[in-house]
Amino acid sequence: MKIVADNTVPYLKGVAEPIADVTYLTSNEFTPDRIHDADALIVRSIDKCTRELLEGSRVRLITSATIGFDHIDTRYCDEAGITWKNSPGCNAVSVAQYVLAGLITTALRKGETLQGKTIGIVGVGHVGKEVEKVCTAYGMKVLRNDPPRAEAEGESGFVPLDTIAAQADIITFHTPLTKEGRFVTRHLADAAFFGKLRRKPWFINASRGAVHDTQALLQARKEGKVGELIIDCWENEPRIDRELLVAAAIATPHIAGFSADGKANGTRMCLENIEAFFGVKVEKIGEVVPPAPANPVIDLDVFTGNRIEQAILATFDPLVVDKALREEPDKFEWFRANYRHPREYRAYTIAHATPDEAALFRNLGFRIQ
Numbered sequence: 001m002k003i004v005a006d007n008t009v010p011y012l013k014g015v016a017e018p019i020a021d022v023t024y025l026t027s028n029e030f031t032p033d034r035i036h037d038a039d040a041l042i043v044r045s046i047d048k049c050t051r052e053l054l055e056g057s058r059v060r061l062i063t064s065a066t067i068g069f070d071h072i073d074t075r076y077c078d079e080a081g082i083t084w085k086n087s088p089g090c091n092a093v094s095v096a097q098y099v100l101a102g103l104i105t106t107a108l109r110k111g112e113t114l115q116g117k118t119i120g121i122v123g124v125g126h127v128g129k130e131v132e133k134v135c136t137a138y139g140m141k142v143l144r145n146d147p148p149r150a151e152a153e154g155e156s157g158f159v160p161l162d163t164i165a166a167q168a169d170i171i172t173f174h175t176p177l178t179k180e181g182r183f184v185t186r187h188l189a190d191a192a193f194f195g196k197l198r199r200k201p202w203f204i205n206a207s208r209g210a211v212h213d214t215q216a217l218l219q220a221r222k223e224g225k226v227g228e229l230i231i232d233c234w235e236n237e238p239r240i241d242r243e244l245l246v247a248a249a250i251a252t253p254h255i256a257g258f259s260a261d262g263k264a265n266g267t268r269m270c271l272e273n274i275e276a277f278f279g280v281k282v283e284k285i286g287e288v289v290p291p292a293p294a295n296p297v298i299d300l301d302v303f304t305g306n307r308i309e310q311a312i313l314a315t316f317d318p319l320v321v322d323k324a325l326r327e328e329p330d331k332f333e334w335f336r337a338n339y340r341h342p343r344e345y346r347a348y349t350i351a352h353a354t355p356d357e358a359a360l361f362r363n364l365g366f367r368i369q
């Protein structure tokens with residue numbers, strides 16, 4: 001069997017070699033002549049799996065180490081008999097922890113508290129549910145919008161997008177990017193949406209860039225309709241809009257899902273897809289694990305103030321990569337390829353917590369000493 005894999009998929013090298021001839025390519029090297037004799041492709045979101053790439057190849061399986069699959073021409077694959085798989089939920093916890101870190105950073109800067117604020121979550125799937133968990137644990141009120149789920153499961157527990165526009169202090173988007181069908185999300189956050197905002201909410205996009213309309217977002221910011229912007233996903237990545245970069249309170253290069261845990265999950269899911277599809281056993285799959293954090297114990301007593309917030313930001317501080325991106329926005333993709341993947345809360349033990357603090361940290365997923 002021949003596998004062609006993106007050479008920046010973490011924890012993969014050496015694992016599938018016992019069962020396949022594995023070639024590693026950069027994203028630019030994913031060309032028809034380089035993949036034509038592959039049986040399977042292991043890809044990331046930057047590897048566009050189009051008709052142009054695949055036609056005439058012997059590829060039978062595409063497996064992406066990502067949740068999103070808008071980089072795969074699924075219609076063509078279905079027509080051509082190419083099985084395609086994404087990695088559902090692999091980095092959902094990572095995105096939720098990114099959102100909480102972004103909110104804490106923004107609140108600290110503004111001298112505000114998140115407790116009691118209302119957050120509207122648009123898209124309540126794998127990611128949205130994890131965002132709901134951390135925000136609820138943190139004492140925020142949650143409004144949920146998900147028309148496909150509301151239609152399938154009943155309206156109870158869901159609200160229209162207009163309700164979120166009117167009532168939320170923070171709005172965060174966690175839908176897939178879709179351009180057709182009844183629930184199109186391309187430019188879901190458009191001028192009409194921004195025109196309905198009533199509480200100057202903070203705005204978060206960690207889904208896909210084109211879920212917001214950049215010009216409409218910038219206009220809404222100028223008119224004071226929208227408050228702080230936390231932008232991880234951008235239209236036209238990696239050529240991001242410089243005005244939005246300046247306008248954003250937190251600007252990151254599409255790394256919300258880049259925890260080491262999420263990356264390992266995505267790689268493992270790809271290998272499991274290969275096992276199931278080709279009826280093979282990847283004996284070394286157990287080696288696909290994230291490394292332990294350098295400092296796995298977080299002692300609350302070392303912080304002089306805001307101990308809860310400082311402990312959370314000790315696991316992941318969005319301002320580190322924000323600063324780097326602002327200084328060199330042309331290196332958007334380089335920052336992604338050379339990112340130091342943080343561990344998720346579950347890899348950390350909190351020391352010297354009061355009973356109330358321990359309850360909160362436990363609800364967020366930390367271990368308590």
Ligand SMILES: NC(=O)c1ccc[n+]([C@@H]2O[C@H](COP(=O)([O-])OP(=O)(O)OC[C@H]3O[C@@H](n4cnc5c(N)ncnc54)[C@H](O)[C@@H]3O)[C@@H](O)[C@H]2O)c1
Binds near residue numbers: 126148175188233257
């Ligand atoms: N920034 C990152 O690093 C990162 C990481 C992971 C995922 N993502 C993006 O987030 C998206 C969501 O991930 P997920 O795992 O939650 O996917 P999911 O499929 O589990 O959930 C998506 C939810 O969105 C809902 N939805 C669809 N259309 C909608 C609409 N018009 N309005 C409101 N809700 C709608 C669906 O019903 C579903 O419940 C992915 O498709 C991916 O594009 C980004």
Ligand SMILES: O=C(O)[C@H](O)[C@H](O)COP(=O)(O)O
Binds near residue numbers: 065066067069258
């Ligand atoms: O869809 C996803 O899972 C995320 O957007 C993911 O973080 C994309 O990661 P990449 O494929 O660029 O490594």
